Amino acid sequence: MTPPIGVPEPGFRHVLAVREFRVLWLVSIQSLLGDQIARVALAVLVFDRTRSGFATATVYALTFLPAVAGNILLGPLTDRLPRRSVLVVGDLIRAGLLAAMAIPALPLWALAALLVVAVTVGAPWGAAEAALIADILPSPDYPVGLGLRSATNQSAQLIGFAAGGLGVAVLGAHTALAVNAATFAVSALVIRTYLHPRPTPIRTAPAGRTDVVQTGATAPRTVAVSPPAGWLGGARAVLGDHQLRLLLCFSWILGLIVVPEGLAAPYAAELNAGPTAVGVLLAAGPTGVLLGTLAYTRLLTTPTRARLLGPFATATGIPLILCATRPGLVLVCGLFAAAGAFTGYQIQVVTEFVDLIPAQLRGQGIALASAGLLAAQGLGLLTAGLLTEHLTPSLTIATAGATATGLGATLTLRRIRQHHLDPVATSS
Template sequence: MPTPSGPARPGPAPACPPASGPGGPPAQDAAGPTGTGYRAVFAVPEFRFVFAAHLLSSLGVVVCEIALSVLVYRLTDSPLLSALTFALGLLPYLLGGTLLSAVADRYPARRVLVVCDAVCALAAAAMVLPGTPVVVLLGLRCAIAAVAPVFAGTRAGTLGDILGEGEPFVLGRSLIRIVNQGAQLAGFAAGGLLLAAVTPGAVLGITAATFTASALLLRWGTAARPARGGRVTAGRAGGGALLGASWAGTRRLLADRPIRALLLLAWVPPALVVVPEALLVPYGDLLGVGPAGQGLLMCGMPVGAVVAETLAGTLLGPRARTRLTFPMGVFTVLPSLGFAARPSLGWALVLLVLTGTGISYNFGVDRWFVAAVPEEQLGQAMTVMQAGRMTIMGLAMGLAGVAAEYAPLPVVMPAAGVLGGAAVLAVIAEVRRSGARTARADGPVPAIP
């Protein structure tokens, strides 16, 4: 098993021989799609099913958060408990990412994805039951959040099987990020319109239907492949063995210096970026723009992210996108410095759109990471990456709120830019020292001045 600091893995190779799985289409050749750009990725039929399933489940998560928040507030009249429904969408990532991460590689990917969607569908359906206590509603929300990193990591590993490594994988991941950002915009809008027409319970019922549809798409639209880490025998399938494997695998990933450096590069910029985002509602109140202005501010970062991802994936080649990794990683935390001047609504929106464009730094991170991680541990590594990113973002949001209790917003928001710039530069230096950028399936990465 080559290490990230050793020889680069050979070019894209199938994790398992192409085969027809029962109830699914033939597995795609792991050499990936022919051609270039997003169009070539969409030309792979199996990816289209994964993309459609992710679109449905992402919308389901966003709409579920809105509907559950409204439902809890109507039941309790408590702003704290209502807000807690959003926080519970982030914090359980740590639990799922550390205790369940081995699931992504120890069980067949299609089975894991379908089961995760089924769990989410059942949890959303249970929320609809009349008389469900608030504590149970919040617990069901935790269940959805706990399986989310396992689902995300398994899906990321599956993209390697469907599209192959290198450029197709990177573009596939980019399309998933575009869906994530677009779901925030469409989900909040759809959720608001639905809640204006029907009850929160009915909206949660629709959410259960989206998860069910996602599960069916994955079940019948993707091929059955054996577990990446080998088939699980009856003696190894116990809960204790799974927890032990998850914890041991996470420790191995964090102990590997190149992988650890790339994980930090994936985690640190988002943690500082969300600080101004977490304070947009009070900042809108400071400007006196009302709910409409606050909603407009919240759209800024997703719009910038979607535009940047689409343009970079369409207009730039692999080498150019890779060269942007470090510059955009630093740039994404800098626009928050502009909040020191207490910008008006228009200028604040510009700053947020610019912040969102920094998401394009992930092109290089994905390329380096998938080449650095051993093939049999790719699903778990992606699970840990996603869990760590969401957990640290949740903690950063909480700390931003605490800081805003004691300092003015025009101080707290730009402080994230100062701290972020220093932190990202330190992480970039560690990535350079670790040699993580040279562990690539398609040759060394050109040095970036």
């Protein structure tokens, strides 16, 4: 929704003035920093015990993959329980699990099992938080709040990885895990103290009622807000809507853009560069995402963000295509950063998705989108790894870029066609 003429677009200071949003923003940062330090701690701990790169990579993958099942199976809880309660209970459960993982004598199989449960529990927590932010912030403020969270999350990841090695070296792996447990306990206390209780979302809409919603790129739509039938009713509602399906596909393009991160080590070897280059390559993409998100959120108006969603999605893969020319380290870092910068269009994707989906289905919808994104990233990395058996890392990355560009162009044409078919479509 576009602000009235003459009213400036909201800025970061504006959304931070909303206390509940500020609280969620701060606890999210400190928890994410703890998570990144814990990932480093787990990698060090497992490698020290096993001296196996495969075991280390497997445990690292467990910090992401269980979230796919968690989002699908537990995502409906975010709409069937008060969202503040989901956040508090989720934080307390993870605090206990991480505290148990910090026990020095714990066997590796038990460590892995606790990790799977912790990541699974974290999936509905993330969906509930995102849905709650949409409840807290007015519609015009939501993209700005989303952009601020995305930018600070990227910064926290970079800082967390950088500080993780130092923290583990100084504190030890087990103490670092205990610190992460403490961040979840603090988060639960702060959320319980400073966030207002709200009713269960699915019980707040009378059966048969409808709402009219409008985004910056779609016409006003009347959407049903009746409670979904069955545990996965929300997922069926999302997948049954053509506009929501299209937005999901736009978001899942990121599954191809993460390929350079998975191939950072072999790409550095192809460039005859050392281990330092691996870290530089890994940092390039997130740095671009950080800068691109800030620019997309703060320099573009709401209608412009809507119009550029498709072009930016298409352009995301173009810098990666240029990797086929095997540029040097400095230039390839610039290409990775440029690809990351174009992913700022995801802010508009999430904004339109949240605007279109009924409030009491919002948690399930976000959980479904997150599960699909994680699956797309896993599939993209797996496919890229298989391709490197036949292609050089540079050509594999270029192939991922070309696929992303082709998919972005196809989805953009479908988006344009949808708007032309709607006689009252508007870009305002």
